[in-house]
Amino acid sequence: MARLSSEQQRILLSRDRALLMHRAVTHGCYIRAFSPREQLAYLINRLDLCGKISPFCRCMRCNGELHELESNEILGNLPQRVLEIRERFLRCGQCDHVYWEGSHYQVMKQWISQLCG
Numbered sequence: 001m002a003r004l005s006s007e008q009q010r011i012l013l014s015r016d017r018a019l020l021m022h023r024a025v026t027h028g029c030y031i032r033a034f035s036p037r038e039q040l041a042y043l044i045n046r047l048d049l050c051g052k053i054s055p056f057c058r059c060m061r062c063n064g065e066l067h068e069l070e071s072n073e074i075l076g077n078l079p080q081r082v083l084e085i086r087e088r089f090l091r092c093g094q095c096d097h098v099y100w101e102g103s104h105y106q107v108m109k110q111w112i113s114q115l116c117g
């Protein structure tokens with residue numbers, strides 16, 4: 001991870017202080033919090049990411065890019081109720097998982113709004 005972060009010019013995020021002290025790490029950030037929500041809130045504040053984040057554009061399963069589905073694309077394996085009440089669907093370009101703006105989306109959107117004011 002230390003080598004990859006250096007080669008790819010990434011910031012290494014970790015709770016492992018020894019890893020962050022590795023000489024290959026040029027940019028590291030120690031994450032004190034345990035819960036993912038607290039960790040994300042810390043990072044957004046610490047790295048001044050509000051205004052730079054693009055929520056809902058990557059797949060939560062594989063990190064692939066999401067693309068909006070055209071209305072004529074087949075959505076046959078989605079629940080009928082979802083097809084009836086939702087209009088916008090996104091598909092992962094790597095794993096083909098389909099997302100829509102359901103209740104989970106609204107909760108996440110509200111949380112992001114609270115984090116970034």
Ligand SMILES: [Zn+2]
Nearest residue numbers: 059062092095
């Ligand atoms: Zn995916």
